[in-house]
Amino acid sequence: MPSAESSNSSPVHSDNETTQTAPEIADSAAEKATFSSIGVMKQLCEACDKLGFKAPTDIQRDAIPWALQGRDVIGLAQTGSGKTVAFALPILQALWDNPSPLFACVMAPTRELAYQISETFEALGSGIGARCAVIVGGMDLISQQIALSKRPHIVVCTPGRLQDHLENTKGFSLRTLKYLVMDEADRLLDMDFGPKIDQILRVIPRERNTFLFSATMTTKVAKLQRASLSNPVKVEVSTKYSTVDKLLQYYMFFPFKRKDCYLVWLLNEMAGQTAIVFARTCKEVLRIGLLLRNLGIEAIPLHGQLSMDKRLGALNKFKSGARSVLVATDVASRGLDIPAVDLVVNYDIPSFSKDYIHRVGRTARAGRSGRAISFATQYDVELLQRIEQVIGKKLDEFPSEKDAILLLQERVNEAQRIAMLELKEVQSKQKKGKKRGHGGGAGDDKQISLSEAKKIGRSGKKHRR
Template sequence: MSSSENEYRPGDSQFENGASNVEKATFASIGVMKQLCEACEKLGFTAPTDIQRDSIPWALQGRDVIGLAQTGSGKTVAFALPILQALWDNPSPLFACVMAPTRELAYQIAETFEALGSGIGARCAVVVGGVDMISQQIALSKRPHIVVCTPGRLQDHLENTKGFSLRTLKYLVMDEADRLLDMDFGPKIDQILQVIPRERNTFLFSATMTTKVAKLQRASLTNPVKIEVSAKYSTVEKLLQYYMFFPFKHKDCYLVWLLNEMAGQSAIVFGRTCNEVLRIGLLLRNLGIEAIPLHGQLSMDKRLGALNKFKSGARKVLVATDVASRGLDIPAVDLVVNYDIPSYSKDYIHRVGRTARAGRSGKAISFVTQYDVELLQRIEQVIGKKLEEFSSEKDAILLLQERVNEAQRMATLELKEIQAKRGKGGKRGRSDGDKQISLSEAKKLKKQGKKNRH
């Protein structure tokens, strides 16, 4: 640790900012003003989480902060409250900029700012790819206080939107910083850092501290306080973690059995590719399980629509790529299924972090075939615990095989029909997963497929 960086670990009394007992800390006791305490209460935030309790007092003192905490620990509120309090004290447009790695996370962060800042009149704009730039230019022309963005689209606006700049910026936040850099946003972030004021506060929040994040920290933060409230790689205590081991050819059969066993509970099923996510969604629908896909090749409207249907409970199963694995706070997810076990152990941590959030319990079940044993062992080594085998009835599962085989054939046919339609549509550059399939379209294609076979 460099001499210019203060490191805090829980229990150091100088960081408690007047709270006589860490266990009894409240938002008021760590310095949050009355209006924001009331907003927290309305949103059901009864007491600060560890990362909030330990970082907010430093942020309120005007220090740069590096916050390292496991996923689901409340990092968004940890940086939103100090920014909103500073905005109340010194209101000005384009006051803060928050960079996030995914579009969905950007919208979620903006919702948190708007909910917490509604009582003090905070205005927020979201600037992400996949959305019309003109509507974003109009939103930026209204001079919002907080801009939440993905780095690529922010850079587009800095270069092409007349009259838009970040000259008045007082706060810069890089959320999920490790993922920002994993997604090759590094050059864009470097360009943005060159055109924003040097005199600013910077918050860098991440679940993991990588060498890339450390490099970014040195380039963008001044005398930061490092708050670390968890081990480098960890999962929450209330998360029950299991695996199911079976031959690769029975993978779909086990998924259908598991979702039937967990009927009525909300589940996120993670697949590796957009095409696989789409295929699994069609397969499950053919078997009467209402699943909705979410992946990076869908339009922004459809991605948000899928998320909202799942959040509201209109769909109990979300089938997703890793676009849904980071930062998204979806209330009460009961089960995470790693249909495709991730190649990188930290992706496992972020995926399973979609459940057992904010003190709730949850289950995570990873599918392990003969090709995945080494990946499972690597994950167990990183998280420091052995996964238990999830009890299942092999005979009962294999009874489903015939029905699943039929559903697989229909899903494959539907996928081919959809791809053929797109080819005729002439939209160049659009990939397989770009269009979300409606239930009515899937049914039409199913009927057509049956006619073709007869």
């Protein structure tokens, strides 16, 4: 595929096609660009202004003019660069010009991201009457069928649930579809959605516009591009792996047995700031959440084994400021736009460097600054060095007070002991629920929240006394 030219956009073409020049409006200087100057209509410009979008980001400035010309677009940009608005504005403008139901379909890799994309469409399209439906797993199928029967303009979905509705929901089809968007395409394919996407591509109209947005152009994404896009324009505003300039990145090195102690010290030092703590497994997320709550730190968990309602509830509590610390697996690492996250902590360093890029991209968004701190024990040195090599910079060591940290050890040990007892009781209750037929998989509504776990823990402590 041709590399991006000086304008940061280049048509992707076969040998018998001629290279086209970028639209003139995309050639204006970045500092002078406005949404109006790149062709966005007045009503949508006003919506952008109300939402605080004062000027287009790089990906928006370069991709929107092509999309408004009716071209297929491949958008490659780092996380937090404004990709959602880059495809939402052209779709809403086309909907204004040619209103029809089931006009656009947006596929996302996670349920949380799907809801966030829908919120962006509804906020931008409120002035023109745009209607959205979110179709994801873990939610009631009947209510989704009712929402689809009302023929919304835009369907935002995860591929698996969309395929379920295409096969099983009477009267639902995408025959009128004019726009297809695959957001976070590299993650869609990493999560093995490829076969589902292939099935969907076979039943939707060939005459459509397709936007493919991704942080990285992997071989899988390139294959998907060839299968689904027609003479697309490639818009690339970042290197393959990069973090934003306003992100301060650090590491803390210590023995594995001190990991919890360093986390508690760090969050106490950052008291009053919002933080996302990333851990590797669902069990570890719940354990850390219980540990922090036992030490008076208001934390809430987010992982794939919670029901969709509880996952959205955790996100909303964190966004609203009701909880200052979100402890999460990588389900929260992609695409989520949570305003004003001050700190990202990699409690467990991710095995893949691109997951690091996406995790730390939860902070320092939309021009704001932020900090990311990675915990490195004697077992993590190679992973840390690999990340440094990929991002092209050495991480600085975060200054810490070792004597002050060690003073916390006794309190942390006691909180660890209580957290493990509480965790065992939670797991025991889940197993009993499954035996009665009330348990289930990741989307079960009977999953236990952290607050419920806390109640179990209190009752357990009374019993032990």
